[in-house]
Amino acid sequence: MAIKRKKTRVIPGFGLSFGITIAMLSLIVIIPLCSLVVFTAQLSFKEFWETVSRPRVLSSYWVSFSTALVASLINAVMGLILAWVLVRYDFPGKRFMDGLIELPFALPTAVAGISLTHMTVSTGWVGGFFAKFGIPIAYTKAGITIALVFIGIPFVVRSVQPVLEKIDYQYEEAAQILGFSHARTFWKVIFPEIFPALISGFTLAFARCLGEYGSVVFIAGNTPYETEITPLLIMSELQEYDYASATSIALIMLFAAFVILFINAVLQSRASKKIGKIA
Amino acid sequence: MADTVQNYVELHDINKNYGDFQASHQINFGIEKGKLVALLGPSGSGKTTILRMIAGLETPDSGEIKIDGQVVNHIPANKRGIGFVFQSYALFRYMTVYDNIAMGLQIQKVPKQQIKERVTELLDLVSLKGLENRYPNQLSGGQRQRVAFARAIAPNPQLLLLDEPFAAIDAKVRQELRSWLKEMIGKLGITSIFVTHDQDEAMEVADEIILTNRGRIEQIGSPSEIYTYPKTAFTASFFGQNAQLEGYQAFHTFGDVPGADKALIRPEFVKVYKLDEKQQYPESASIGTVEQISFRGDRTELQINVNGLLITAKRNLGESPIAVGEQVKVFLYRIFVLKGEEVILLENEAVNSNYFNI
Ligand SMILES: Nc1ncnc2c1ncn2[C@@H]1O[C@H](COP(=O)(O)OP(=O)(O)O)[C@@H](O)[C@H]1O
Numbered sequence A: 001m002a003i004k005r006k007k008t009r010v011i012p013g014f015g016l017s018f019g020i021t022i023a024m025l026s027l028i029v030i031i032p033l034c035s036l037v038v039f040t041a042q043l044s045f046k047e048f049w050e051t052v053s054r055p056r057v058l059s060s061y062w063v064s065f066s067t068a069l070v071a072s073l074i075n076a077v078m079g080l081i082l083a084w085v086l087v088r089y090d091f092p093g094k095r096f097m098d099g100l101i102e103l104p105f106a107l108p109t110a111v112a113g114i115s116l117t118h119m120t121v122s123t124g125w126v127g128g129f130f131a132k133f134g135i136p137i138a139y140t141k142a143g144i145t146i147a148l149v150f151i152g153i154p155f156v157v158r159s160v161q162p163v164l165e166k167i168d169y170q171y172e173e174a175a176q177i178l179g180f181s182h183a184r185t186f187w188k189v190i191f192p193e194i195f196p197a198l199i200s201g202f203t204l205a206f207a208r209c210l211g212e213y214g215s216v217v218f219i220a221g222n223t224p225y226e227t228e229i230t231p232l233l234i235m236s237e238l239q240e241y242d243y244a245s246a247t248s249i250a251l252i253m254l255f256a257a258f259v260i261l262f263i264n265a266v267l268q269s270r271a272s273k274k275i276g277k278i279a
Numbered sequence B: 001m002a003d004t005v006q007n008y009v010e011l012h013d014i015n016k017n018y019g020d021f022q023a024s025h026q027i028n029f030g031i032e033k034g035k036l037v038a039l040l041g042p043s044g045s046g047k048t049t050i051l052r053m054i055a056g057l058e059t060p061d062s063g064e065i066k067i068d069g070q071v072v073n074h075i076p077a078n079k080r081g082i083g084f085v086f087q088s089y090a091l092f093r094y095m096t097v098y099d100n101i102a103m104g105l106q107i108q109k110v111p112k113q114q115i116k117e118r119v120t121e122l123l124d125l126v127s128l129k130g131l132e133n134r135y136p137n138q139l140s141g142g143q144r145q146r147v148a149f150a151r152a153i154a155p156n157p158q159l160l161l162l163d164e165p166f167a168a169i170d171a172k173v174r175q176e177l178r179s180w181l182k183e184m185i186g187k188l189g190i191t192s193i194f195v196t197h198d199q200d201e202a203m204e205v206a207d208e209i210i211l212t213n214r215g216r217i218e219q220i221g222s223p224s225e226i227y228t229y230p231k232t233a234f235t236a237s238f239f240g241q242n243a244q245l246e247g248y249q250a251f252h253t254f255g256d257v258p259g260a261d262k263a264l265i266r267p268e269f270v271k272v273y274k275l276d277e278k279q280q281y282p283e284s285a286s287i288g289t290v291e292q293i294s295f296r297g298d299r300t301e302l303q304i305n306v307n308g309l310l311i312t313a314k315r316n317l318g319e320s321p322i323a324v325g326e327q328v329k330v331f332l333y334r335i336f337v338l339k340g341e342e343v344i345l346l347e348n349e350a351v352n353s354n355y356f357n358i
């Protein structure tokens, strides 16, 4: 009864590979995260709560979340359009453009930060244009958002692209014969197919944007209560050797990341239920 | 002549190239209203291309397509009054069965109540009552096909196009679905064209067969016509379970065709006798050796070697059994002789002379 028969696997060595997986996960993810908790545990809950709910910290959450959210929303739309163009159209330089998508991954974030700042200050060629209308970009939340859009582009494009490639043309033709408008075909036929990928691209970008530091610090100006992001605050606590405070704030960010990924997982499983192989 | 019958669909001199590949070459045919027609041919012969041009999913390079007397070349797919069943059905995965069927009507702004009535009626028709809230992936292949069929006919199209409607279904259900579809289309009286590469399917289901080969039409006719009287070498060799052989003169009492390439022998042309069995035309039989016997349920199939030529014959279960290695008498009623693109039907002269002797 209680005997479980071992299934034979095609690729042997499950035990070994599972062990490696656990070891990697522990080394890279779990142990550092635990140390966060351990460091934070030096504080009482009251102290912890006071640290993470100081007004300056609270406004940094707001700056970080609002810019990350706006940037990821922009990325969701832009990334979708980019992926669409790359999959559905043929044009000269397509492969080059496709390769360019990964640039934000490859570029040191500081380089991105510096060049984006240079571009958007009131003497820069983009910032200069907007300055004429009295709209500053660098050293505002708009600037932070731009940096985050840049950082987040690959996530959405690379999530949506393969799914879009796999969509059979027959669906669109079926829709065409039934008289669907282009908009209806998109929303009723194509969008549901790419929605899970879009959500996962969006959440990955969002999570990444929340933690982004390198490219933002240059363009943000880092004015407390205005353009100070949470990762920067953590850095400054560290520079003051206040490890407990730094890890407390980090723990809040960690919690936020978990919530985001959890919401992602829920949306994914809801979407796959409909088309899951139940029968 | 073409004007004496009102054709519902007509193709005139249709040509279609993909790059420098000729997918359709000078396609001409007409289909009468209410007919169920098969576009039959080997894979890659251009059947789907023709169907897609009629649907408006593809544009011919030249030629005219008429539906109901109207040239439709520049009319978009959704204005042609057609329903289309795709090879892999292309059911919308994120919509329920109900929504899949209702979609075409919703777009035409049919009142909600009326949509509900129509969908219910269709669900009943295709025996899918109670499954309207399922998603396509929760259905079997046969059920999906019936949803695709219901979705295609929901807006009451005048012409139904089906691309390999049975290809994705396992053999057992396929047989049922064939008769089901034929019955259904007959009941609805809707002009229909279906694509298939399966000769049995075409002969069983269609009123008329259009045989394609390398982007051209080889022959058009009723199943019995096209099977019995092939007009081209390709048609003759496409149908039936042919044995092709050279040197047909080895078999007795067939006239000579100068310049013939080879001969085709279908199993039903062959009669096999045991050596001690009585035979009508003893002088024109040949002696052969049975090399292989395969059991086919209602009959057995024999591979017989006659002077080095291998032919297939059938024998009913009621007849006395024959063993492998046994010598038998083989009589051929008729053969097809191929000469270039031509095909010539030769009757065994023994039969003819006998006929005249009576
Ligand atoms: N969109 C296309 N682009 C290029 N070649 C095509 C296209 N569609 C079909 N073909 C070619 O045209 C030929 C006929 O195709 P098709 O009509 O699908 O054949 P069938 O349905 O008889 O198998 C095939 O050789 C196929 O490769």
Ligand SMILES: [Mg+2]
Binding pocket: B047, B048, B049, B164, B195
């Ligand atoms: Mg085809």
